[in-house]
Amino acid sequence: MTDVHIIGAGIHPFGRHPDKSGLDQGVEAIVRALADAGLDWPRMQFCFGGSQAAGMADAVLPRLGLTGLQAINVANGCATGGSALLSAYWAIKSGEFDLGIAFGFDKHPRGAFNADPEELGLPAWYGETGLMLTTQFFGLKAQRYMAQFGISAEVLGLVAEKAYLNGSRAPHSWRKQPIPLDRILQSEMVADPLTKFMFCSPAEGAAALILASDQRMRTLGLTGPRLRGAAVRTRLKGSFEVFAPSISPRQGPTPTALAAKAAFEMAAAGPGDIDVAQLQDTECGAEVMHMAECGFCAPGDQEALIRDGATRIGGSLPVNTDGGCLACGEPIGASGLRQVYENAQQLRGRCGQRQVDGARLALSQVYGAPGLSAVAILERA
Amino acid sequence: MARRPVAEDLFIGEGDGTRLIGGRERITGEIVFPLPSGSSRARYERVELAPEGTLWAFTVQRFRPKPPFAGDGDEASFRPYAVGYVELPGEIAVETRIEVDDPALLALGQAMRATTQVLRRDAGGDEVVTYAFRPLDSAGGAA
Numbered sequence: 001m002t003d004v005h006i007i008g009a010g011i012h013p014f015g016r017h018p019d020k021s022g023l024d025q026g027v028e029a030i031v032r033a034l035a036d037a038g039l040d041w042p043r044m045q046f047c048f049g050g051s052q053a054a055g056m057a058d059a060v061l062p063r064l065g066l067t068g069l070q071a072i073n074v075a076n077g078c079a080t081g082g083s084a085l086l087s088a089y090w091a092i093k094s095g096e097f098d099l100g101i102a103f104g105f106d107k108h109p110r111g112a113f114n115a116d117p118e119e120l121g122l123p124a125w126y127g128e129t130g131l132m133l134t135t136q137f138f139g140l141k142a143q144r145y146m147a148q149f150g151i152s153a154e155v156l157g158l159v160a161e162k163a164y165l166n167g168s169r170a171p172h173s174w175r176k177q178p179i180p181l182d183r184i185l186q187s188e189m190v191a192d193p194l195t196k197f198m199f200c201s202p203a204e205g206a207a208a209l210i211l212a213s214d215q216r217m218r219t220l221g222l223t224g225p226r227l228r229g230a231a232v233r234t235r236l237k238g239s240f241e242v243f244a245p246s247i248s249p250r251q252g253p254t255p256t257a258l259a260a261k262a263a264f265e266m267a268a269a270g271p272g273d274i275d276v277a278q279l280q281d282t283e284c285g286a287e288v289m290h291m292a293e294c295g296f297c298a299p300g301d302q303e304a305l306i307r308d309g310a311t312r313i314g315g316s317l318p319v320n321t322d323g324g325c326l327a328c329g330e331p332i333g334a335s336g337l338r339q340v341y342e343n344a345q346q347l348r349g350r351c352g353q354r355q356v357d358g359a360r361l362a363l364s365q366v367y368g369a370p371g372l373s374a375v376a377i378l379e380r381a
Numbered sequence: 382m383a384r385r386p387v388a389e390d391l392f393i394g395e396g397d398g399t400r401l402i403g404g405r406e407r408i409t410g411e412i413v414f415p416l417p418s419g420s421s422r423a424r425y426e427r428v429e430l431a432p433e434g435t436l437w438a439f440t441v442q443r444f445r446p447k448p449p450f451a452g453d454g455d456e457a458s459f460r461p462y463a464v465g466y467v468e469l470p471g472e473i474a475v476e477t478r479i480e481v482d483d484p485a486l487l488a489l490g491q492a493m494r495a496t497t498q499v500l501r502r503d504a505g506g507d508e509v510v511t512y513a514f515r516p517l518d519s520a521g522g523a524a
Contacts, residue, residue: 114447123415125388127449129500129511130442131476136464139440147489192441192484246403246414246475249437249468 003214004092006378007224008037009344012105014205014328015174022054022204022331026105027063029206029334033101037210037222044210046070046100048087050080051333054107054204070097078280079232080104081207081336082366082374088211089230098213099220106331108202115243120370126245134282134369135199137242139191142285144240146193149300151288153193157185158306159284160198160326166313167327169354172338174203175327198284203329207337209344225347225362225378229266233258235371242369256280256293256365256373263363263375264295271295274377275359276346277317278339280367281324287311290365291319294375318356321346336366340376347380384508387500390416392512393429399495400429401475401512412472431469433517436491439465441484451509453501467493467514480515492517 010032012025026049034041041064049057050073058071076083081104088102115134117127126132145151161181167173184197217224233255235241238248241255264270271294279294281287288306292299296317305311311319322328322342325335343362345351360380367373386392392401403414404425417425445452445459454460463479465487480496481487498513 111447114449117449123388123391123418124449125391125511128387128451129478130446130450130452130462131464131478132449133442133446136440136442140438140464140466143440144438144489189441189443191443192439244476246473247466249466249474 001093002095004089004211004227005214005217005224005381006209006227006340006344007212007217007220007222008033008039008210009341010034010036010208011172011338011341012206013172014203014331014334014338017204022051022105022107022206023059025107025204025206026051026057026103027060029105029208030060030064030101030103033103033208033210039210039220041065042067043099044069044101045097046088046091048072048074048084048102050074050076050084050104051106052080054105054333057104057333060103076232076368077370077372078282078330078332078368079336079366079372079374080333080368081338082376083232085209085337085340085376086230086232086374089227092211092213098216099211101208101210102337103206103208104333104337105206106333107204108331110202120243122243122245131245132243134242135191135194138199138283138285139194141240141289142283143193145285145289151300151303153185155288155303155306156193156198156284157181159281159287160184162312163281163320163323163326166321166354167323169352170322170327172205173323173327174329175323194283194285200282200325200330203331205328205331205334205338207334207341209337209340223381225344225381227376228269228379229263229377230375231259231262231266232372232374233262239371241371254293254373255371256290256367256375259373259375260294260365263377267377269361269377273361274317274363276321276343276356276362277319278321278324278342278364279319280365281320281326282330282367284326286367287319287324290367294363294365313354313356321351321354321356336364336374339364339366340378343378347378384510387509387511390427392495392497395497395510397494397496399497399512400432401495403428403430403473414473414475430472430475432495434467434469434493436487436489436493437466437468437474438489439463439479439484439487451501463487478511478513480513481519487516
């Protein structure tokens with residue numbers, strides 16, 4: 001089977017853009033990805049696009065050209081971007097196509113997401129009684145994990161401090177100002193133990209990646225990171241996931257652990273081979289937990305690793321080098337693709353002040369409701 | 382003034398007499414909560430869950446949720462409430478509001494007991510009641 005490469009990457013800055021629709025941001029990201037590859041839209045054989053709150057993804061077509069290409073809209077919660085990428089990967093891997101694009105954009109209103117129980121097959125009382133909140137779930141999960149494995153609130157604060165510092169060095173980030181640890185720890189409590197600065201916010205932005213088969217890439221005279229493994233996995237019975245009126249107290253492997261394992265097997269690599277990682281950091285606890293779920297350390301080891309600076313740029317495993325969701329915000333349709341964009345830029349040595357020297361293998365992991373995870377592993381060309 | 386539960390088949394009784402309603406899968410015996418409705422309902426026998434358990438995870442809801450949350454009051458009068466999962470021995474861990482004066486005193490493994498809580502007063506003045514759990518060592522009594 002053919003190898004799949006990312007030969008072009010484009011992003012529209014994340015944050016708030018009151019005068020610009022989500023769709024416009026999506027179009028701009030695609031135009032930038034095409035320019036990055038030096039290709040034009042009519043050459044694209046397919047696109048997989050996602051947007052949760054900013055309209056249908058295929059609304060980009062009239063703006064870019066009605067060329068008759070295969071266009072499919074992807075909706076998979078917070079893992080929408082990762083799922084668009086995976087779909088593009090399979091489209092090429094199967095031999096059916098050899099050049100196409102995965103993209104995502106979004107534009108959410110301010111404040112926490114408010115989910116509709118009915119859409120998720122849950123009873124109305126669950127929402128009415130104030131139990132159906134993502135922020136609450138993250139607080140619950142972090143609280144239990146910290147108590148179980150000895151993670152301190154200060155380490156959560158260090159995760160956020162690093163995110164805002166890295167974000168200040170990324171042109172596409174939203175939060176451009178480093179925030180001191182004290183301020184993070186003392187900011188308003190949202191869902192104990194998580195404070196305001198430990199959470200990401202819904203936001204706006206767009207990202208696009210152009211993928212090609214190995215052969216097509218060479219014919220075009222282009223180069224780019226190789227997608228060595230990509231997998232989406234959903235929750236097993238009993239997993240502690242968001243929006244669950246009840247759970248099994250006996251916990252098994254998480255969707256992230258399953259997706260990471262599958263992606264590592266496809267890549268014939270292990271956690272020790274990864275030089276840089278973008279991990280879903282909806283809040284600081286998520287980044288801490290995902291480090292262990294991806295296999296980078298045992299649960300509890302994060303306390304020492306993070307205190308020692310292992311996850312900072314320059315550390316043994318830099319995590320969320322563009323500030324992640326904490327510094328970029330979370331436009332759901334685009335968020336997973338931003339991670340892969342950042343990894344592609346790292347592997348192409350284009351990250352300036354936030355560059356991880358000599359990065360060869362990069363992992364991205366995006367987690368979403370109601371319990372799924374997408375992992376992708378990229379290798380430098 | 383009347384009282385009514387926020388949903389049918391969710392719990393029965395009130396105060397210390399509160400029992401959550403779950404389902405027991407007819408073949409495997411697995412306990413689920415809430416009792417499933419719709420097409421899968423027939424697979425489950427209606428059961429009352431254990432009234433006591435232990436605290437498995439907790440947090441505090443510090444801001445007033447957006448709709449569909451339908452508690453009393455507004456932004457200004459909103460009072461943070463504790464929520465958590467309570468593990469019912471041999472059954473399942475259920476998500477619940479927690480009745481506690483000071484959430485800082487909550488601890489994993491703490492013994493908890495089912496109770497009821499007034500969620501809101503509806504337009505006709507009726508009290509809409511939901512289930513909750515409270516630390517077993519706190520004073521009991523009806524909601």
